[in-house]
Amino acid sequence: xxxxxxxxxDGTNYYGFQIQGDLKTIxxxxxxxxxxxxxxxxxxxxxxxxxxxxxxxxQVFHFDMDIEVLPNSVKKALNSFxxxxxxxxxxxxxxxxxxxxxxxxxxxxxxxxxxGEYDPLKIHYMxxxxxxxxxxxxxxxxxxxxxxxxxxxxSAQIDKRKDxxxxxxxxxxxxxxxxxxxxxxxxxxxxYQVRRMMGLLIDIGRGYYQKEKILEVLEKKDPSISHRVAPxxxxxxxxxxx
Numbered sequence: 001x002x003x004x005x006x007x008x009x010d011g012t013n014y015y016g017f018q019i020q021g022d023l024k025t026i027x028x029x030x031x032x033x034x035x036x037x038x039x040x041x042x043x044x045x046x047x048x049x050x051x052x053x054x055x056x057x058x059q060v061f062h063f064d065m066d067i068e069v070l071p072n073s074v075k076k077a078l079n080s081f082x083x084x085x086x087x088x089x090x091x092x093x094x095x096x097x098x099x100x101x102x103x104x105x106x107x108x109x110x111x112x113x114x115x116g117e118y119d120p121l122k123i124h125y126m127x128x129x130x131x132x133x134x135x136x137x138x139x140x141x142x143x144x145x146x147x148x149x150x151x152x153x154x155s156a157q158i159d160k161r162k163d164x165x166x167x168x169x170x171x172x173x174x175x176x177x178x179x180x181x182x183x184x185x186x187x188x189x190x191x192y193q194v195r196r197m198m199g200l201l202i203d204i205g206r207g208y209y210q211k212e213k214i215l216e217v218l219e220k221k222d223p224s225i226s227h228r229v230a231p232x233x234x235x236x237x238x239x240x241x242x
Contacts, residue, residue: 007089053231107237
């Protein structure tokens, strides 16, 4: 049986999603919980990897078991063995052709910035950055929309065989009190892509560049131009659509 799970987590104390030996990662915690709950060494497949300190409200993964267990029982069992900063929101049985990564049609990331007074209770969940021209950032963010080669916004160490052409369907900026929310909906995203896009948006918002800098990076495809990587704490994998 194949189980599709939606999981939320606070990435503050983790070295990202992907398992890295004995380092504390989200994947390691989930695999350990599955082993404790069902006495199996399961391999899980996620919709994508999140970096160190990045959070998720709607990460998706799947795994297989030879036995059939009611989805709600799987949810309760896994949550009983997971730490308090990781929580399985839902579980369902899906067809064997479902794949958490390859079946995804759209991913939504959201990035949050505190533009009010510094708040020590928020700093692990959004960076504090003031003096931003939000209107200019809102104009600039729409330049990411469409199908582009995003190599200039990817990690410099990205596999050269990886396709760097991606499509961003929609972008949006919302102001919620002292918090600014940036929304990116796309077909898929490269490693560091959203954080590099946000890094350049922040530089534009602080007056270091004009919004046309985005077009220059897209054209030249050089990651060294989009050098700023926004802090991981402000990034959330919000939703994956199938």
